Amino acid sequence: MFVIDWIIALWDWLWDHSSAKGTMLVMFALLGLAMAWRISLAVFPYKRCPRCKGAGSYGPGNLRRPCGRCNGGRLPRVGSGR
Ligand SMILES: [Zn+2]
Numbered sequence: 001m002f003v004i005d006w007i008i009a010l011w012d013w014l015w016d017h018s019s020a021k022g023t024m025l026v027m028f029a030l031l032g033l034a035m036a037w038r039i040s041l042a043v044f045p046y047k048r049c050p051r052c053k054g055a056g057s058y059g060p061g062n063l064r065r066p067c068g069r070c071n072g073g074r075l076p077r078v079g080s081g082r
Contacts, residue, residue, distance in 0.1 A: 045080040
């Protein structure tokens, strides 16, 4: 998973460059990332439903059924509070 790889890479880098300055830099990077995440949640509070691929219904042809997991193909993103 991409995020985990990124965290492990960051952890390795931090381990190799253990200094007050390096720690500060990482802290700021994480803070910036968290802020970017919060802003993206505010702008895009919904994600595409993985079950129906955002279509609001799923199944082949005439067997299409409304998706019971989402509301019209949109699901609230984790942390969006919706
Ligand atoms: Zn759905």
